[in-house]
Amino acid sequence: MIRRTTEGMSDWFGMFPSETFGDGTCHFIAGMANTAVIETNNGLVLFDLPIRQFARKTFKQVRDRTKKQVKYIIYSHGHFDHAFGFAPFIEEIKKKGLNMPEIIAHENCIRRFEKYQMLREYHNWINKMQFASVKGRRQENLVSAQEILEPTIILKGNDATYNFELGGTHFEIYHDKGETDDSIWLWVPEKKTICAGDLFVSSFPNVGNPYKVQRYPRDWAIAMDKMIEKDAMYLAPGHGPLIKGKEKVRDALSITSEAMHFVHDEVVKRLNEGKWFEQIFHEMMEIYPEKFKNHKMLRPMYGCYQFAIHAAHRLYHGWYNSGNPTDLYPSKSEDIAKEFLKVNSEETYLNHARNLYKHGKLQLALHLLDIIVIGRTDSNSRVLLEALKLKYEILRKKSTQETSHIAANIIDNAAYQIKLKFKGMEEK
Numbered sequence: 040m041i042r043r044t045t046e047g048m049s050d051w052f053g054m055f056p057s058e059t060f061g062d063g064t065c066h067f068i069a070g071m072a073n074t075a076v077i078e079t080n081n082g083l084v085l086f087d088l089p090i091r092q093f094a095r096k097t098f099k100q101v102r103d104r105t106k107k108q109v110k111y112i113i114y115s116h117g118h119f120d121h122a123f124g125f126a127p128f129i130e131e132i133k134k135k136g137l138n139m140p141e142i143i144a145h146e147n148c149i150r151r152f153e154k155y156q157m158l159r160e161y162h163n164w165i166n167k168m169q170f171a172s173v174k175g176r177r178q179e180n181l182v183s184a185q186e187i188l189e190p191t192i193i194l195k196g197n198d199a200t201y202n203f204e205l206g207g208t209h210f211e212i213y214h215d216k217g218e219t220d221d222s223i224w225l226w227v228p229e230k231k232t233i234c235a236g237d238l239f240v241s242s243f244p245n246v247g248n249p250y251k252v253q254r255y256p257r258d259w260a261i262a263m264d265k266m267i268e269k270d271a272m273y274l275a276p277g278h279g280p281l282i283k284g285k286e287k288v289r290d291a292l293s294i295t296s297e298a299m300h301f302v303h304d305e306v307v308k309r310l311n312e313g314k315w316f317e318q319i320f321h322e323m324m325e326i327y328p329e330k331f332k333n334h335k336m337l338r339p340m341y342g343c344y345q346f347a348i349h350a351a352h353r354l355y356h357g358w359y360n361s362g363n364p365t366d367l368y369p370s371k372s373e374d375i376a377k378e379f380l381k382v383n384s385e386e387t388y389l390n391h392a393r394n395l396y397k398h399g400k401l402q403l404a405l406h407l408l409d410i411i412v413i414g415r416t417d418s419n420s421r422v423l424l425e426a427l428k429l430k431y432e433i434l435r436k437k438s439t440q441e442t443s444h445i446a447a448n449i450i451d452n453a454a455y456q457i458k459l460k461f462k463g464m465e466e467k
């Protein structure tokens with residue numbers, strides 16, 4: 040059951056056409072993440088590789104369009120959907136006895152690969168939750184970095200750039216932080232083309248991912264501002280279809296940059312006003328402009344505005360979020376819930392939760408239910424069974440309202456665990 044993985048995202052996860060564009064020497068190979076190919080008189084430059092599982096499909100699509108030798112591979116960043124699908128390209132090079140291509144990446148990409156080794160089991164666990172489910176279904180491990188094609192040309196430092204020429208075509212590579220600290224993007228002036236990697240994803244940027252390390256909303260906006268200056272005709276995003284036409288490219292980059300600047304600057308303003316996270320978050324929810332809410336390029340399919348508020352806040356703030364010293368070293372939530380159950384009966388909390396649910400206050404109902412769900416540790420309680428069933432129902436309802444597939448997966452997976460628990464209780 041991995042319902043959420045692609046549902047509603049078909050126009051985003053590679054369900055749009057690959058195409059040859061520009062003067063007929065540029066190829067956009069659509070995938071779960073996209074690969075861009077630039078032909079020159081002296082071979083090919085590949086910007087990004089597909090996810091390992093789709094490597095052969097992408098390879099075939101490239102080879103249907105051009106037989107030229109691969110001379111450079113550029114990793115927009117070291118995520119599994121951009122740097123791991125190299126096998127068929129390298130097999131071909133070895134079979135033909137050709138020279139290996141140069142592999143270009145930022146130095147933080149090397150650190151990323153080292154981190155993937157160090158945190159292998161942890162990443163397997165969180166990625167299962169983020170991308171699909173923890174529902175016991177066996178899935179091929181696509182995201183771990185067991186095999187890596189090592190970079191040979193490494194951009195160093197914060198303002199790193201790297202330029203090269205191949206077969207009369209010029210390639211300008213820039214490093215900017217955004218989704219990751221190792222992102223690089225490509226400008227090909229002769230082809231009027233930007234390859235953005237995940238610095239542009241045709242939806243609300245994946246900034247503030249609940250499972251992942253810090254991401255960079257302000258740097259992300261600055262990266263897009265730099266892209267706008269290129270006045271490009273084509274924009275190849277990391278995810279989503281190729282964007283064609285100067286005006287469309289400019290509009291797509293501008294609105295997304297504006298949204299990132301907005302989140303960052305409004306959070307910073309509130310930090311300077313001495314506000315704590317809860318107040319900042321709820322105020323931010325009140326002021327989110329309509330023009331962002333309904334914009335095609337800012338659909339919250341993966342990342343979303345709520346996550347972005349967290350990202351901006353975490354850039355400058357530590358883990359003490361509430362300003363309430365009760366929360367500095369809190370008691371176990373189970374112990375707190377047990378105390379609440381001494382004050383009032385389980386039935387009182389359950390009935391109150393039902394009432395809140397009836398009036399559409401789903402989130403508040405969950406908080407009330409948790410007093411029973413967390414506080415009752417025995418498995419023969421009828422009220423606990425009822426509370427679990429209601430929590431399941433509420434989570435399922437919330438999940439259908441979520442457009443971000445990360446948020447929906449978090450809720451769905453938790454709902455499934457709750458279902459297992461009450462089914463087990465019913466069987467007793």
Ligand SMILES: [Zn+2]
Binds near residue numbers: 120121278
């Ligand atoms: Zn990606």
